[in-house]
Amino acid sequence: MKLFIDTAHLEEIREANAWGILDGVTTNPTHVSKTGRPAKELYEEICRTVDGPVSLETIAVDAEGIVEEARRLAAMADNVVVKVPIMREGLKAVKRLAAEGVKTNVTVTFSPLQALLAAKCGATYVSPFVGRLDAVGQVGMDVVRQIRTIYGNYGFSTQIIVAAVRHPIHVLEAALAGADVCTMFFDVMKQLYEHPLTDVAVKLFLEDWKRVPQDKLT
Numbered sequence: 740m741k742l743f744i745d746t747a748h749l750e751e752i753r754e755a756n757a758w759g760i761l762d763g764v765t766t767n768p769t770h771v772s773k774t775g776r777p778a779k780e781l782y783e784e785i786c787r788t789v790d791g792p793v794s795l796e797t798i799a800v801d802a803e804g805i806v807e808e809a810r811r812l813a814a815m816a817d818n819v820v821v822k823v824p825i826m827r828e829g830l831k832a833v834k835r836l837a838a839e840g841v842k843t844n845v846t847v848t849f850s851p852l853q854a855l856l857a858a859k860c861g862a863t864y865v866s867p868f869v870g871r872l873d874a875v876g877q878v879g880m881d882v883v884r885q886i887r888t889i890y891g892n893y894g895f896s897t898q899i900i901v902a903a904v905r906h907p908i909h910v911l912e913a914a915l916a917g918a919d920v921c922t923m924f925f926d927v928m929k930q931l932y933e934h935p936l937t938d939v940a941v942k943l944f945l946e947d948w949k950r951v952p953q954d955k956l957t
């Protein structure tokens with residue numbers, strides 16, 4: 740499963756990239772607004788920072804406007820994926836963009852049937868928002884599992900990005916459900932490394948090493 744970081748903060752992207760496990764970036768208008776930076780220069784810098792796909796979201800609400808915006812975004816760098824909200828106009832645009840070879844990420848998806856429509860329109864990725872579903876009492880990961888089954892049944896190549904992830908258990912469940920990608924905040928990504936037993940073991944080994952007669956090994 741690929742790991743994307745869900746942020747527009749360059750410092751977080753650079754640090755996660757340096758860890759060697761980062762496969763891509765997802766941004767959204769909320770993330771961009773938190774940086775206080777103009778979108779174009781920020782997007783160009785993010786795309787230069789990572790090799791993998793970078794999702795940049797469209798703001799237009801009509802198909803024509805989305806297609807025009809998507810073309811401008813896609814022209815910015817080779818690794819741009821255009822993020823399009825799942826609405827009728829959005830899917831009309833995705834269909835046209837797929838025909839032009841523009842990669843898309845169909846976002847704010849909350850049901851398996853929406854994901855079926857996204858795949859039929861040729862979306863490269865679909866992003867079910869699991870944390871937001873959990874928050875309203877629906878098991879978000881059930882939607883991911885249903886999408887996996889539907890895509891398997893019909894051989895759709897659209898990749899599933901598990902999004903709106905709140906904690907490491909979401910990442911684990913995404914991997915067990917066979918999601919292609921999981922996108923998460925920097926803090927959740929950091930938590931993937933952590934285990935109290937690892938800390939205890941490393942501390943003990945370092946203590947024990949002090950009792951080993953020292954030569955030129957280390």
Ligand code: E4P
Nearest residue numbers: 745765766767866902903904
């Ligand atoms: C994913 O691509 C979205 O940017 C993100 O996960 C949005 O979800 P949230 O705002 O509920 O965290």
